Amino acid sequence: MPQITYIDSDGNKHQVELPLGATIMEGAVQNDIKGIIAECGGSCMCATCHCYIGEKYLDKLPEMEEEEDEMLEGAVAPRTERSRLGCQVRISNALDGLVVEIPQEQ
Amino acid sequence: MxxxxxxxxxxxxxxxxxxxxxxxxxxxxxxxxxxxxxxxxxxxxxxxxxxxxxxxxxxxxxxxxxxxxxxxxxxxxxxxxxxxxxxxxxxxxxxxxxxxxxxxxxxxxxxxxxxxxxxxxxxxxxNRELPIPIKGTDQPLYLRTMKDADCLKEALDQEGVQDILVIGGGFIGLEVAAYAAKSGKKVTVVEYQPRLMQRVLPPMLSEHFAAKHQAYGVDLRMGVGVQDLTQDSKWLASLSTGESVTADQVIVGIGVxxxxxxxxxxxxxxxxxxxxxxxxxxxxxxxxxxxxxxxxxxxxxxxxxxxxxxxxxxxxxxxxxxxxxxxxxxxxxQCLGFGRTNITSNYKWPVYPKAMTNSSSEEM
The missing domain is CATH 3.50.50.60 (FAD/NAD(P)-binding domain)
Known part of the structure; x- marks a missing residue:
């Protein structure tokens, strides 16, 4: 299973293995990683699973749909080039070793 | 412990x-x-x-x-x-x-x-239940729990189920209508109020969502009530306008x-x-x-x-x-707000405090 490192909203690192097909958001919530709220439960409608993706992996991500793009505009923490919604990124083998940073605010 | x-x-x-x-x-x-x-x-x-x-x-x-x-x-x-x-x-x-x-x-x-x-x-x-006479061996479907969702999905995906009647043009009704319409069903939505999601949305957004649903072929009947439901080989709903609608499945979402x-x-x-x-x-x-x-x-x-x-x-x-x-x-x-998915549109809507102080949920 691909290994993912989360840096939570307090700056603590957590290394977890996630099954293929799980989302970054699900991995965070189910492993009790602080800072991902995921209010809507993964329906791409609340922008409370906003996270920053490690630079090296940006071109390995699934493409962003218009809905995610719109929701990110409303995220509380600043949107950057590395911003994605955790619920819209599914784990693939290409993401093994990924580092995900969680903003202080959602 | x-x-x-x-x-x-x-x-x-x-x-x-x-x-x-x-x-x-x-x-x-x-x-x-x-x-x-x-x-x-x-x-x-x-x-x-x-x-x-x-x-x-x-x-x-x-x-x-x-x-x-x-x-x-x-x-x-x-x-x-x-x-x-x-x-x-x-x-x-x-x-x-x-x-x-x-x-x-x-x-x-x-x-x-x-x-x-x-x-x-x-x-x-x-869920608020339909306060009208219902005659039939089955009951119309409601959605609240995971079990309800499993039943609803099974009922909608069944072969031969083509005509869907949704009673209630609120969140749940419209989300189910969106799913059914996207899977190629012929969907009619009956809403008692003159516009969709009247309790929580301004007219402009109601119109926006009505247009989205209509673009998917959903037949919206606003300002219309259902007087009774009878199930024979199909469901037959008599409307307050004197018209009637037939359906293979009836889904009710009229608030909680x-x-x-x-x-x-x-x-x-x-x-x-x-x-x-x-x-x-x-x-x-x-x-x-x-x-x-x-x-x-x-x-x-x-x-x-x-x-x-x-x-x-x-x-x-x-x-x-x-x-x-x-x-x-x-x-x-906290300021009041919530988000919902609808056909191709996501919004985090601020809620109208005035509307929210009404004593009841979406009216039938």
Whole structure:
């Protein structure tokens, strides 16, 4: 299973293995990683699973749909080039070793 | 561990961080309350009673990703089983609380009596039922639980099911209509009010969503009531206009009512919801109500009493009571808002406080 490192909203690192097909958001919530709220439960409608993706992996991500793009505009923490919604990124083998940073605010 | 009431007169524990909390309800409010209590360092026992036998899951995706198959059962769970174990949050699933005794500070459940120092009502809401004559061997379908969603999906995906009647042009009705229309069904939506989602949306957005649905071929009948439903080989609905609509399946989403009977029978003050103050405390000290079932004074509605069915409200109120129970009283003062998926559009809508103070949910 691909290994993912989360840096939570307090700056603590957590290394977890996630099954293929799980989302970054699900991995965070189910492993009790602080800072991902995921209010809507993964329906791409609340922008409370906003996270920053490690630079090296940006071109390995699934493409962003218009809905995610719109929701990110409303995220509380600043949107950057590395911003994605955790619920819209599914784990693939290409993401093994990924580092995900969680903003202080959602 | 929760102690059944076999040992009377346990000396009261003065440290609030070590008392017993019972939470009734395992939706967003209930689960968040448990999580926030532990985050605040609460060391006492936490026990959650849930009528629903399914492992605690999130309800919003039931009418969205779960219905269309893009989200599976395990991806809509709140927390893993390990989380409940590690955080010593006891789950009593499929267990009905039948009575709350506020003088003894106990809840009576199907498996026995349990003592609490703090009690949290996170009981949510239940579906309003169609108040019209219904004749048929089947019943129209409603959506609230995961089980309902499974039944609904099975019914809609059945071969030969082509004509769908949705009664109620609110969130649930329109989300189900969107799913059915996208899967190629012929969908009619009947809404009693003159426009869609009138209670929570301004006219401009109602029109926007009406146009989106119509573009998918949904037949919207606004300002129309259903007078009776009869099932023969198909369902036949007689409308207030004198017309009728036939359908293979009928889905009803005409709003919800707060689940407050337990509180009411215990002598806790209720009206359109369990009444709480700014700390989400009910008329009885140490007993709280949060989420869909709580009627709270909201500063953004000029202090009027508001009962809101939204995740944000449930989660924020849960945090409020967690810190209050841990001896750091905090009050609820959030602006009202919620998000919903609809055909191709996502919004986080600010809610009209005026509309939210109406005494009932979406009218039929």
């Amino acid at each position: 929760l102690l059944p009431l076999l040992v009377p007169n346990i000396p009261p524990n003065s440290n609030p961080m070590k008392k017993n909390v019972i939470i009734i309800g395992a939706g967003h409010a209930g689960i968040q309350a448990a999580a926030s209590l532990r985050e605040e360092g609460f060391e006492g026992s936490i026990c959650i009673f849930s009528e629903d036998a399914d492992f605690p899951y999130q309800k919003p995706p039931l009418s969205k990703g779960y219905l269309d198959g893009s989200q599976q059962k395990n991806s809509i769970m709140f927390r893993s089983e390990a989380w409940y174990e590690n955080n010593q949050v006891e789950l009593k699933l499929g267990e009905l609380v039948v009575k709350v005794d506020i003088s003894q500070k106990t809840v009576h459940a199907t498996s026995g009596e349990y003592a609490f120092d703090f009690l949290v009502f996170a009981t949510g809401a239940y 009512l707060p689940s407050q009977v337990l509180a009411q029978e215990a002598g806790i003050r209720c009206s359109n919801g369990i009444e709480v103050n700014a700390y989400c405390e009910t008329s009885v000290a140490g007993i709280y109500a949060i989420g869909d079932c709580a009627l709270h004074p909201n500063p953004f509605a000029k202090g009027q009493m508001v009962r809101l069915e939204s995740v944000q409200n449930a989660v924020d109120q849960a945090k409020v009571i967690a810190s209050t129970i841990c001896g750091k009283p905090s009050s609820y003062h």
